[in-house]
Amino acid sequence: MHKPKIAIIISATRAARFADKPAKWIYDIAAKRDDLTVELVDLRDYPMPFFDEPASSAWVPSKNEVALRWQKKVAEFDGYIFVTAEYNRGVSAALKNALDYAYTEWNKKPAAYVGYGSVGGARAIEHLRLMNVELQMAPMRSGVHIQGADFMAVWQQGKDINELTYLQANAKDMLDQLVWWANALKTAREADAKK
Secondary structure, rough: OOOOEEEEEEEOOOOOOOOOHHHHHHHHHHHHOOOOEEEEEEEHHHHOOOOOOOOOOOOOOOHHHHHHHHHHHHHEEHHHHHEEEEOOOOOOHHHHHHHOOOOOOOOOOEEEEEEEEOOOHHHHHHHHHHHHOOOOOOEOOOOOOOOHHHHHHHHHOOOOOHHHHHHHHHHHHHHHHHHHHHHHHOOOOOHHOOO
């Protein structure tokens, strides 16, 4: 059986970001599984300007070279894990911009979430789920939420993220759902392509 290829998208781009720790943590967990392959995708590697195209790429091909490279990268995957902070109850501007620069590449693929912050990034993830629905994605019910005190302990006090053992069950549940949906939606996309 085909192993779905999953992107772990690091959605914060600022110099002092925390995102690398949870991204590496979920990558290490996912890489040990035999039912998927994973790749870290860092938005820092795709420095797109604020959306400045005539229309969505759903209607008009993009002109920006970095955006075209981004769309090609997004298209490689069968599903996505967004590692996101919460900025004023929403996602980072860099992530929103990256979502806007692609469209068909996201369609009919599953999305899962690892959030961190005062309420585990829950409000940003809810915001992101709505955007993912508009992009015709299938958001996973389960996610991983690194809560405020634990987030601060890992970020500023040097605690190892692996010590947060309660996150393991959430990660397994989220990855199980993601693999199921990635396989189901890939089968459906392939059937549509044969029509």
